[in-house]
Amino acid sequence: MTAAFDKLSRPVQKWVRSREWRELRSIQAEAIHVINDGNSDLIISAKTAGGKTEAAFLPLISRVLEEPAQKNGFDLLYIGPLKALITDQSERLDDICADLGLPVYPWHGDISASIKNRALKNPAGLLLITPESLEALFIRRGLEIGRLFGATRAVVIDELHGMLDSERGIQVRSLLTRLECVLNRKIRRIGLSATLGDMKMASAYLGPNNPDSVKWIEEKGQGELLLELRGYSTGSADENIPCATEAVSRHIFKNLRGSNNLVFAGSRNSVEVYSDLLRNICEHENLPQEFYAHHANLSRNHRNFVEKRLKDKKKPPTTAICTSTLELGIDIGDVKCVAQLGAPFTVASLRQRLGRSGRREEVPAILRQYAIEAKLSDNDNFSDRLRLGLIRSIAMIELLLEKWTEPPRSEALHLSTLVHQILSFIAERGGAFAGQIHHVLCRQGPFRKVDSETFLDVLKAIGNPKTKLIEQSSNGLLLLGSTGEKLVEHHSFYAVFHTPEEFRLVSDGAELGTLPMQNVLAPGMMLIFSGQRWIVVGILYAEKVIQVKPAAAGVPPAFGGEPGHIHDRVIEKMFSIYQSENQYIYMNKDAVDLLSEARSNFRLMGLNSTSLVQVGEKSHILATRSGTIKTATLALALGAMGFQVLQLDGFLSVEAGKPDRPLKDALEEIASGRKVDLFRHSPNLIFEKFHIHLTPELLEKDALSSRLSLDDLQNICRNLLS
DNA sequence: GACCTGCTGCGGTTTG
Numbered sequence: 001m002t003a004a005f006d007k008l009s010r011p012v013q014k015w016v017r018s019r020e021w022r023e024l025r026s027i028q029a030e031a032i033h034v035i036n037d038g039n040s041d042l043i044i045s046a047k048t049a050g051g052k053t054e055a056a057f058l059p060l061i062s063r064v065l066e067e068p069a070q071k072n073g074f075d076l077l078y079i080g081p082l083k084a085l086i087t088d089q090s091e092r093l094d095d096i097c098a099d100l101g102l103p104v105y106p107w108h109g110d111i112s113a114s115i116k117n118r119a120l121k122n123p124a125g126l127l128l129i130t131p132e133s134l135e136a137l138f139i140r141r142g143l144e145i146g147r148l149f150g151a152t153r154a155v156v157i158d159e160l161h162g163m164l165d166s167e168r169g170i171q172v173r174s175l176l177t178r179l180e181c182v183l184n185r186k187i188r189r190i191g192l193s194a195t196l197g198d199m200k201m202a203s204a205y206l207g208p209n210n211p212d213s214v215k216w217i218e219e220k221g222q223g224e225l226l227l228e229l230r231g232y233s234t235g236s237a238d239e240n241i242p243c244a245t246e247a248v249s250r251h252i253f254k255n256l257r258g259s260n261n262l263v264f265a266g267s268r269n270s271v272e273v274y275s276d277l278l279r280n281i282c283e284h285e286n287l288p289q290e291f292y293a294h295h296a297n298l299s300r301n302h303r304n305f306v307e308k309r310l311k312d313k314k315k316p317p318t319t320a321i322c323t324s325t326l327e328l329g330i331d332i333g334d335v336k337c338v339a340q341l342g343a344p345f346t347v348a349s350l351r352q353r354l355g356r357s358g359r360r361e362e363v364p365a366i367l368r369q370y371a372i373e374a375k376l377s378d379n380d381n382f383s384d385r386l387r388l389g390l391i392r393s394i395a396m397i398e399l400l401l402e403k404w405t406e407p408p409r410s411e412a413l414h415l416s417t418l419v420h421q422i423l424s425f426i427a428e429r430g431g432a433f434a435g436q437i438h439h440v441l442c443r444q445g446p447f448r449k450v451d452s453e454t455f456l457d458v459l460k461a462i463g464n465p466k467t468k469l470i471e472q473s474s475n476g477l478l479l480l481g482s483t484g485e486k487l488v489e490h491h492s493f494y495a496v497f498h499t500p501e502e503f504r505l506v507s508d509g510a511e512l513g514t515l516p517m518q519n520v521l522a523p524g525m526m527l528i529f530s531g532q533r534w535i536v537v538g539i540l541y542a543e544k545v546i547q548v549k550p551a552a553a554g555v556p557p558a559f560g561g562e563p564g565h566i567h568d569r570v571i572e573k574m575f576s577i578y579q580s581e582n583q584y585i586y587m588n589k590d591a592v593d594l595l596s597e598a599r600s601n602f603r604l605m606g607l608n609s610t611s612l613v614q615v616g617e618k619s620h621i622l623a624t625r626s627g628t629i630k631t632a633t634l635a636l637a638l639g640a641m642g643f644q645v646l647q648l649d650g651f652l653s654v655e656a657g658k659p660d661r662p663l664k665d666a667l668e669e670i671a672s673g674r675k676v677d678l679f680r681h682s683p684n685l686i687f688e689k690f691h692i693h694l695t696p697e698l699l700e701k702d703a704l705s706s707r708l709s710l711d712d713l714q715n716i717c718r719n720l721l722s
Numbered sequence: 723g724a725c726c727t728g729c730t731g732c733g734g735t736t737t738g
Contacts, residue, residue, distance in 0.1 A: 081726090081727060081728090082726095082727065082728090083727090083728080108728080108729085109728065109729050109730090113730090113731085130727085130728065130729090131727090131728080132727090132728040132729055133728085133729075133730095135728095135729090136729070136730065139730095140730065140731085162726090162727085166727095168727070168728090266723095266724070266725085267723090267724060267725075268724090268725080295725085295726095296725080296726060296727085323724080323725050323726075324724085324725045324726055325725080325726070325727095327725085327726080328726075328727085344724095345723090345724065345725085349725085489730090490729090490730090491728090491729040491730050491731090492728090492729065493729085494728065494729050494730085495727080495728045495729070496728095497726090497727070497728080499727090499728085559724090559725095560724090561723080561724045561725070562723085562724070563723040563724070564723075564724050564725080647723095648723090649723095
């Protein structure tokens, strides 16, 4: 083998030989050099099943064996976002470590107390843990952190792209900083990821104190990709032509049956609709069932069944109609084709989904994108006429081919997560001083955008006698208040993300899954769930249970959710598609026709030369040509000035309100720098788990730092008018 | 006009 192989310790070399690999992959060889030869932080980026885990752990384990720790504690820490991923990875790592005298401890909510107790008694080797379980260790065993992690020399963060700018990512960074503060030394950070948009920003998140010294290892090359974009219109007048959802289902049935595939349907509601249609087609044709629904509200049992059918090559062919449940890192093997119904919200997500197909080298990845558009009549909405969904689908594919991915969002205040970490920090130490908390969380940790004044306002908000989350003793020490104690004591505290309340759906004692409480249900009502039809027979409100039995008809339930954020670059690409004459070879004839229709309507509306179009006596269309955040900011500003506004991809539809003032004047005012109170009509600002404890002023600051962009407002208006 | 993720400790009973 190579120079890299020589740098591994003997027992690890022995394991590598036993695998009978022809050679180490290039990312593995590179990682061995970087990890062995220095102490810098590192990001390893390669596709799923690309050998990233071994790339990080072979050299890390080698170093542990060569230079055994002088202190007690786990030698290596691994943080993973999913229980299933931790279980998978711990089995793989156990195989490496079995003969090396290094224990491997998986640790999450489904791991038995006996394994956890063994780990606590003899902290050594590898600990694989979720962010929430690590949080629980800080809260329940705050005084033992030094003993448990005294030997820890590196932390590996898996699926790094999901751990950057998210609530959970901020939590992980905060916990790592707190760990470093207890140990009084730095711990090396190694991130693993398949899809990262901007290396510089990812580096800044991984190693905020020295982003320039974070090293990068990237897998080169991309396999062959087969692409198709199909267009459909709904609601034909001719009864002999099937409706679009049915036509799409028939196409999926005909082309996907007989192999393993993933169909990303975009929403849980749509998953239910298409699973039901495909089930019917199979029944109609007297063919065995091979299309199954998969989303987060379906029971664990059902999901395991579908995952097993996909993974096990001996089982019959299986297509999962799914949401992003099957986008993440759990191993379901290789699928032949990935279908995407409607445009996704991010290129990152499309790329991640596509990574499920064509994983073997000789086989191409296949993406079938379905764009479903409304049938036009005379008085249609401009958004239908512009075919926004189809154009976004093309934009996403073009950006995918350009190898662009959304960068992480720039640093925000994250005040909800800050509240969580303040409470956790106080619980860890039994009490803490304000200056100490501020130093660790806001100077060293991830809340660097929070200045002292804002930090004090947060403390005041959660120390308010009504809130009682924290209180101050006479010497200034901050302690948990009575409400705070209760909050932190309960296991639901550990997660930083919000989860809505749900009913459990039960048929004859068997649990089918869960339904959000927002569904208005009564006995006798019929619904589609888990790809089958049910009738409600009873509702037990106290137990939060809905009892159902099989039925012959039904409609899919509402699952709720808020619209996603679309990046500026995607919207810019959409506008360039309208304004060019390019044809895209991956589109079928119907899609080509829809595109030329969209382009001609774009021109007819005059959008080639202006961004402000009058469409009625008091109504206008504004082309903001910007993503969700900038467009939402202008929408709020115009709302505050009395207009009624509807937001779409890169557009606003604006109606004059009372007093009736010309839209152009309002835009000119903003363009000339007039200040607008975006929050004049008290829009909802409660989005995250601990937002309810904050004051309106803090909520406004938080929204301005993450969901709105006041700095761009003046410029957008200037561009609109020019 | 969306999706996903996570969870301790204790007391009781059963088993080897």
